[in-house]
Amino acid sequence: MSMWDGYKKALKYTSPIGWLIVEGAETAATSIKSAAAKGIDDLKEEVAKQNLQLQFAQQQARVAQELAIARRIENAEEVEIEEFYDTSGKGHVGITIDGKTETGTLGVGGEGRHVTKRVYHFKGRKESETQAHVQETDAQS
Template structure:
């Protein structure tokens, strides 16, 4: 088994987001390479298809990440969550008129910013989760 295959296997269990994205990128590279051999139009179609698939994979990865967080919250003895949100924006409108030259200009401008930061701190396992965890360890050490 190659180092890349081992890395992908580890990512599957430790970081579902990265795992899904790695799979998507690998498949996309193969499909684009195949389409590029057929010409420009099939290549464009493949790239558009890959963009849609990548967006879908990103959505799936976010769901997997949220589920992993929810499972950890459920099994933790104590959870501390800090969330910071900042959404701000500003815009300008300008108008200038030159009566002598009979000309005018209109200008529009805008700027936006969105900052989201979430910090999770998990401490321990609650009693039931710890009991299940210990049973799993015991069953791995002494398989039936």
């Protein structure tokens, strides 16, 4: 096993999202290189496939991340969660007519804002139910 393969294997278990990115980039580079040798149409088709695969991998990474957070919440003694989601926008349309010069203007404008913040603080680790039961039984004896 090469050093690079060892690094990828370690990355798979330490950072699943990072591993997906590395694996996807490596696969994409190989596929695009082989499609480029065949011609522009094959290259365009391969790029479209890679975009779909990337979107799928991103979805899988989000699910894996949410599951990891859920497991950590379940096992933590104390959890603090702060989430901010703000999606807002505004727009305007205006028309101005000047009767003296017989001119007019029409304007359209808009602006949008998207804020997302997630902060999780995990403290401690819960004892498993069996350990708590054993301790409770020992305390009663």
